[in-house]
Amino acid sequence: MRGPLTAKGQATRGRIIHGAAEVLREKGVAAATLDDILARTRTSKSQLFHYFPSGKDELLLAVAQFEADQVLDDQQPYLGCLDSWDAWYRWRDTLIERYEEQGDQCPLGSLFLQIGRNTPGARAIVTELLRQWQEHLATGIRAMQDAGHVPASLDVDRTAAALLAGIQGGVSILLSTGHSAHLHAVLDEGITSLRNAGSAPGLSAPAGIPTR
Amino acid sequence: MRGPLTAKGQATRGRIIHGAAEVLREKGVAAATLDDILARTRTSKSQLFHYFPSGKDELLLAVAQFEADQVLDDQQPYLGCLDSWDAWYRWRDTLIERYEEQGDQCPLGSLFLQIGRNTPGARAIVTELLRQWQEHLATGIRAMQDAGHVPASLDVDRTAAALLAGIQGGVSILLSTGHSAHLHAVLDEGITSLRNAGSAPGLSAPAGIPTR
C-alpha cells in the first residue's frame, strides 16, 4: 500500500503526522477533527485519505507511533547510561523539565487511554513503549549493581516496574491537576529508595502474609 | 434548579447516573452516546434533559462525582485505619483485587483524562479525590510513626504522594496493557520501602545535587 511514495509524498505524509500530533496535543483526541488537522497542515481531505486510506483511525495510529518514539528520545542521552548517581539525578531533572514545560498537553495521555483501549494496534504501541522504558531503567539499575552502588540482591525488575509505574502516575496527576509535586516525589522517593536498598535486605513482607 | 424532586424523580435521576456510569465504563466516554444510555436505563431523551438541563456535560460531571465517591469507599474499611503492617497488606490486597476484577474498565480512566482536562468542574473532582486519597495514606503513615513502626524523621507527605502516584500509574498501566504486575510491584515496593525507611535516614540526595 505504501510502496510508491515520492519524496514530495513523504514530505506531505510527514507534515500531516506532525500537524496532527500538534492538534491532538492541543485539543485532545475527542475534540480534534480532521478539518482542524487539514487547516493546520494546509492539506486537503483527498491528501489525508490518500496517505491514510483507512481514515482517522489509521492516522491516529501513525501519530501514536510518532509520539511514542519521541518519549524515549526526549530522555536521552541520560536514560541510556544510568551508571552513576549523578546520571540518575540528571535523568530525573530532564524528565521533570520535559513534562513541566509540556504542561497539560500529553502525547501519551491522549493515546494512552483514548485510542489505546480498544484498538489492538494502539495497545501494542503503548505496551512496547512501556517495555522499552522499563528495560532502560532495569539496565541502569543493573549497571549500578555492577558498580557496587546497589546490592546485587535487589529485585531489579520489580524495582524498575515500580519506578515506571510511579512515573506514569506522576505524569497522569500532572496532567489532571497541573501540579508536578507527585512526579517530583515519586522520582526522589524512587532514587532514594534505590540508594537505601540493601540496608535491610530481603525484608519485603511479614512471614504470614506473602508478597504474592 | 433541582429544588423540587419527587421521590420518583430522584429514582429516575439516580437510575440514569448509574446506567450512564455502566455504559461509560464499558464503551468509554468517547464512544458512549446518549442513546446508549437511554437504552440502558429505559428512559427517554426528555427525561435525561429534564434532569440534566445542560445535557451531556452535566451528566458526565454527575457520573464523575458518583464514580469518585466509589473509589475511596471501595477501599474501606482498610484505607481508613492503616495502623499496622497487617492493615497495610490487607489494604493492598483489597486494592489489587478490586482493580484486577475491574479489568480494563476504569471509572477514573474515563474521567481522569477525558473530561478532566478541559472542564474545571471535572478537574476539581479529580483533584479533590486525589487529595482525600493521599490524606488517608498520610494519616496511615503517621499512625505507623506514632506506633513506632516508622521513624518520625520520614517525610510523610512526600512518601504519601509518591505512593499515590505509583498507584495511579499502576492502574493506568493495568488499563493500557491488561497486566497488573506494575500495580503489584509499586504496592510491594512502597510498603517495603516504608518498612526499610530510617535505616539510612536523611540521605535523599547528594550534597551537590539538591532534591529541588
Added chain:
DNA sequence: CGAAAAATGGACCTGCAAGTCCAGTCTGAG
C-alpha cells in the same frame, strides 16, 4: 376532588464530522 407542577414519550430538527468522488495538476522514468 381539581388544578398546578412534575414526569414521561417520542417525533423532529440541526449541525457537523467522517468519508467519497472526480476532475485536474505535477513528477519522473523511459
Added chain:
DNA sequence: CTCAGACTGGACTTGCAGGTCCATTTTTCG
C-alpha cells in the same frame, strides 16, 4: 517528449449524535 501514475483541490454525500419541542400522563398538595 510523453504518459502512467502519483499527487492535489474541493464540492458533495451520508449518518448520526446532541439537543428541542410539545402532547400526554402522573403526582402532589391544598
